Amino acid sequence: MEILHLHRLFLVLVFVLGLGLPCFRVNGNGNGPQQQRRTYIVHVAKSQMPAAFQHHAHWYDSILKSVSGLAHMVYSYDTAAHGFAARLTAEEAILLDALPWVVAVLKELRYKLSTTRTPEFLGLDKISALLPESDSVNEVVVGVLDTGVWPESKSFDDTGLGPVPSGWRGACESGTNFTAANCNRKLIGARFFSKGYEATMGPIDVSKESKSPRDDDGHGTHTASTAAGSAVEGASLFGYAPGTARGMATRARVAAYKVCWSGGCFSSDILAAMEKAVDDGVNVLSVSLDGEMETHFYGDSVAIGAFAAAEKGIFVSCSAGNDGPSSYSLSNVAPWIATVGAGTLDRDFPAYVTLGNGKNFPGVSLYGGNSKGTLLPFVYAGNVSNTTNGNLCRKGTLDPAKVKGKIVLCDRGKNARVQKGSVVKLAGGAGMVLANTAADGDELVPEAHLLPATAVGKKSGDAIKSYLFSDPNPTATILFEGTKVGIQPSPVVAAFSSRGPNSITPEILKPDIIAPGVNILAGWTGAVGPTGLPVDDRRVAFNIISGTSMSCPHVSGLAALLKAAHPDWSPAAIRSALMTTAYVAYKNGGKLQDVATGKDSTPFDRGAGHVDPVSALNPGLVYDLTVEDYLGFLCGLNYTSSQINTLARRNYTCDPSKSYSLYDLNYPSFAASFDSTSGRPTTIKYTRTLTNVGAATGTYKASASSDSAALKIAVVPDTLSFSKAGEKKSFTVTVTGSAMPASTNAFGQLEWSDGKQTVRSPMAFSWF
Numbered sequence: 016m017e018i019l020h021l022h023r024l025f026l027v028l029v030f031v032l033g034l035g036l037p038c039f040r041v042n043g044n045g046n047g048p049q050q051q052r053r054t055y056i057v058h059v060a061k062s063q064m065p066a067a068f069q070h071h072a073h074w075y076d077s078i079l080k081s082v083s084g085l086a087h088m089v090y091s092y093d094t095a096a097h098g099f100a101a102r103l104t105a106e107e108a109i110l111l112d113a114l115p116w117v118v119a120v121l122k123e124l125r126y127k128l129s130t131t132r133t134p135e136f137l138g139l140d141k142i143s144a145l146l147p148e149s150d151s152v153n154e155v156v157v158g159v160l161d162t163g164v165w166p167e168s169k170s171f172d173d174t175g176l177g178p179v180p181s182g183w184r185g186a187c188e189s190g191t192n193f194t195a196a197n198c199n200r201k202l203i204g205a206r207f208f209s210k211g212y213e214a215t216m217g218p219i220d221v222s223k224e225s226k227s228p229r230d231d232d233g234h235g236t237h238t239a240s241t242a243a244g245s246a247v248e249g250a251s252l253f254g255y256a257p258g259t260a261r262g263m264a265t266r267a268r269v270a271a272y273k274v275c276w277s278g279g280c281f282s283s284d285i286l287a288a289m290e291k292a293v294d295d296g297v298n299v300l301s302v303s304l305d306g307e308m309e310t311h312f313y314g315d316s317v318a319i320g321a322f323a324a325a326e327k328g329i330f331v332s333c334s335a336g337n338d339g340p341s342s343y344s345l346s347n348v349a350p351w352i353a354t355v356g357a358g359t360l361d362r363d364f365p366a367y368v369t370l371g372n373g374k375n376f377p378g379v380s381l382y383g384g385n386s387k388g389t390l391l392p393f394v395y396a397g398n399v400s401n402t403t404n405g406n407l408c409r410k411g412t413l414d415p416a417k418v419k420g421k422i423v424l425c426d427r428g429k430n431a432r433v434q435k436g437s438v439v440k441l442a443g444g445a446g447m448v449l450a451n452t453a454a455d456g457d458e459l460v461p462e463a464h465l466l467p468a469t470a471v472g473k474k475s476g477d478a479i480k481s482y483l484f485s486d487p488n489p490t491a492t493i494l495f496e497g498t499k500v501g502i503q504p505s506p507v508v509a510a511f512s513s514r515g516p517n518s519i520t521p522e523i524l525k526p527d528i529i530a531p532g533v534n535i536l537a538g539w540t541g542a543v544g545p546t547g548l549p550v551d552d553r554r555v556a557f558n559i560i561s562g563t564s565m566s567c568p569h570v571s572g573l574a575a576l577l578k579a580a581h582p583d584w585s586p587a588a589i590r591s592a593l594m595t596t597a598y599v600a601y602k603n604g605g606k607l608q609d610v611a612t613g614k615d616s617t618p619f620d621r622g623a624g625h626v627d628p629v630s631a632l633n634p635g636l637v638y639d640l641t642v643e644d645y646l647g648f649l650c651g652l653n654y655t656s657s658q659i660n661t662l663a664r665r666n667y668t669c670d671p672s673k674s675y676s677l678y679d680l681n682y683p684s685f686a687a688s689f690d691s692t693s694g695r696p697t698t699i700k701y702t703r704t705l706t707n708v709g710a711a712t713g714t715y716k717a718s719a720s721s722d723s724a725a726l727k728i729a730v731v732p733d734t735l736s737f738s739k740a741g742e743k744k745s746f747t748v749t750v751t752g753s754a755m756p757a758s759t760n761a762f763g764q765l766e767w768s769d770g771k772q773t774v775r776s777p778m779a780f781s782w783f
């Protein structure tokens with residue numbers, strides 16, 4: 016987008032030189048074959064379509080032809096965006112951008128893929144009794160944009176489900192090893208989107224991956240079954256995490272939209288999938304993908320597609336990203352998206368290292384076999400390799416003569432953890448201890464290694480190394496302890512979970528919420544083993560993986576339950592209910608911890624807190640939002656009418672006589688960034704409106720608090736009385752931030768309570 020802006024200057028010159036508008040053609044002139052084509056998404060002001068055109072697709076075609084006879088159209092959009100995706104040279108992109116009815120020409124971006132225990136952990140075992148008509152869940156459809164689906168997974172068994180909801184317009188597309196017969200009353204839709212991918216990467220090799228909705232990766236089957244998988248008894252991964260695996264909304268329907276391929280996920284395909292999902296009639300969209308960090312919402316296809324979805328009453332939940340614990344590391348931060356971070360469960364998979372000197376060190380593993388407990392010779396990878404960085408156990412770097420029959424200590428970093436184990440195994444090693452370095456501290460990731468192996472933290476790793484380097488005949492063994500539940504404290508914010516502040520609009524706190532995202536058991540593909548390595552020929556029905564990719568579908572499934580319980584709630588009302596009832600403290604009163612710091616988590620780490628679905632069913636009050644509110648927010652961002660048109664597909668004019676404040680978006684949290692150089696206190700006024708969704712009458716009292724002397728918070732009025740259901744009441748919050756040095760953060764919270772329900776909002780402020 017930035018590049019195109021610069022190019023507008025160049026364009027002015029082109030016109031001065033007499034190319035003229037509107038009927039110029041440039042193909043053939045200086046458009047040599049060496050000119051690289053790439054995919055652009057062209058957003059068009061559809062309302063300006065001349066009457067001569069019968070259909071917008073014809074008009075888009077003619078727009079494209081007006082600048083190039085060679086450019087090929089990849090997709091034509093209508094629901095999620097107005098416009099099309101096409102293969103263009105840079106010059107053609109500039110020419111298109113100059114047409115008066117073209118509102119934006121955006122380069123395609125590449126996106127990446129960012130249980131048994133979770134239902135009990137979330138208290139969902141109690142929820143069915145609380146849902147007024149549990150059959151209404153049958154009517155809710157969760158669309159999942161991901162790597163596709165493995166339809167044979169028992170998580171998609173449709174036993175006991177009624178007919179497909181009557182309004183459903185989706186389809187079950189056929190392709191490699193997938194036909195309409197693979198869908199059923201649980202998996203009611205399956206589509207794939209590869210035109211954008213193939214335009215850039217070349218044709219899909221169907222001998223290597225399925226050109227169909229079939230999931231050859233596992234990620235999509237895992238996320239879809241987490242959101243809405245059926246209950247499967249006796250699930251586990253090699254006996255780990257045993258129990259009944261079930262999605263959050265076991266009776267909701269699933270529609271899979273495959274947008275990710277072996278080489279990534281492309282925004283033209285993502286937008287096409289969001290469009291189809293909206294047209295098909297999904298109620299919830301689950302998107303566990305993140306892209307390059309964008310600086311504007313109008314340059315981000317997920318934000319654009321999500322706007323159209325939100326407008327149609329579809330709840331869109333996205334992963335916050337796995338780029339934590341650094342600040343400003345979030346993805347998917349638009350205010351019409353629920354941005355989900357990750358927390359741990361109370362479950363662990365301990366596997367101890369015992370050394371020849373009798374000392375024990377804790378680690379974690381999902382290795383599928385047993386160990387005999389015999390001490391074996393133990394070596395450091397850096398001492399048994401013929402390369403520098405041999406400590407990392409990269410492919411072909413270990414000397415089999417020095418490794419055979421021994422346990423090898425490898426350092427974490429660079430190559431995949433499971434690949435290190437595979438390298439040790441190929442060299443004849445008997446086991447592996449994987450040691451964290453300073454980069455990962457003490458955060459441990461259990462893996463389904465191909466040989467007996469365990470992961471240990473940095474402190475343990477250092478102690479083990481000092482034994483290895485000092486003992487003339489070091490030995491070790493690894494003891495696998497299986498699954499342990501009841502780990503405290505839990506949840507804690509995962510170190511990898513991306514953190515605020517929000518780099519696009521610091522006035523909106525993100526992430527919104529955290530949900531379970533660490534060591535989640537859910538359905539898996541039959542195409543690859545649990546490690547995903549080509550050498551892994553094991554096949555499992557369930558796998559245990561971690562990421563905000565896993566926490567996002569938890570919230571998607573919970574949103575489906577709330578939608579079923581309250582069909583009239585908007586997506587913003589559902590998100591508000593999830594946020595204002597989220598918890599920020601343990602039962603013993605201690606505050607939710609952050610594993611990255613070992614200290615209390617802040618709203619920049621966990622947003623409103625950890626999701627609590629049972630409380631979310633009855634939030635008392637909600638902060639609701641309409642599309643009109645989001646348009647006002649875009650005005651507050653000073654977006655031009657073409658930027659607004661790109662996002663919202665309409666000719667919307669901000670009212671010049673109105674002052675739009677970003678602080679007035681009726682969001683269930685409060686945030687701002689203060690200028691540290693002003694040397695003066697700054698005062699911000701927020702206006703908010705609460706809607707009564709609880710008992711007809713109730714009087715709520717406000718209490719605002721802060722842990723920082725740098726903040727003064729006032730709420731007016733501090734009492735709100737409701738006399739009927741659906742009633743709305745407004746209030747203002749005035750926050751004064753003292754002059755503070757740059758990089759200071761300060762937090763607080765606002766609670767409205769009627770003595771029964773507590774409606775809690777986090778407050779987060781940073782000084783830049």
Ligand SMILES: *[C@@H]1O[C@H](CO)[C@@H](O)[C@H](O)[C@H]1NC(C)=O
Binds near residue numbers: 062063
């Ligand atoms: C967009 O709105 C403005 C102001 O209302 C109006 O002048 C203009 O003609 C509209 N454009 C289109 C294409 O509808």
Ligand SMILES: *[C@@H]1O[C@H](CO)[C@@H](O)[C@H](O)[C@H]1NC(C)=O
Binds near residue numbers: 192225542
């Ligand atoms: C096709 O799907 C079946 C499961 O129905 C699977 O067993 C088989 O390996 C798949 N074949 C290919 C070529 O992917």
Ligand SMILES: *[C@@H]1O[C@H](CO)[C@@H](O)[C@H](O)[C@H]1NC(C)=O
Binds near residue numbers: 397398
């Ligand atoms: C093994 O590697 C460590 C760390 O690089 C080094 O300190 C030690 O001397 C090496 N030991 C042998 C026997 O080479």
Ligand SMILES: *[C@@H]1O[C@H](CO)[C@@H](O)[C@H](O)[C@H]1NC(C)=O
Binds near residue numbers: 402
């Ligand atoms: C290192 O050892 C591996 C395994 O024996 C061998 O394949 C590789 O060629 C060796 N590399 C060097 C640089 O000696």
Ligand SMILES: *[C@@H]1O[C@H](CO)[C@@H](O)[C@H](O)[C@H]1NC(C)=O
Binds near residue numbers: 651652653
């Ligand atoms: C929008 O423009 C107004 C007026 O120039 C300015 O005060 C405000 O800070 C701008 N807002 C943003 C988000 O840039």
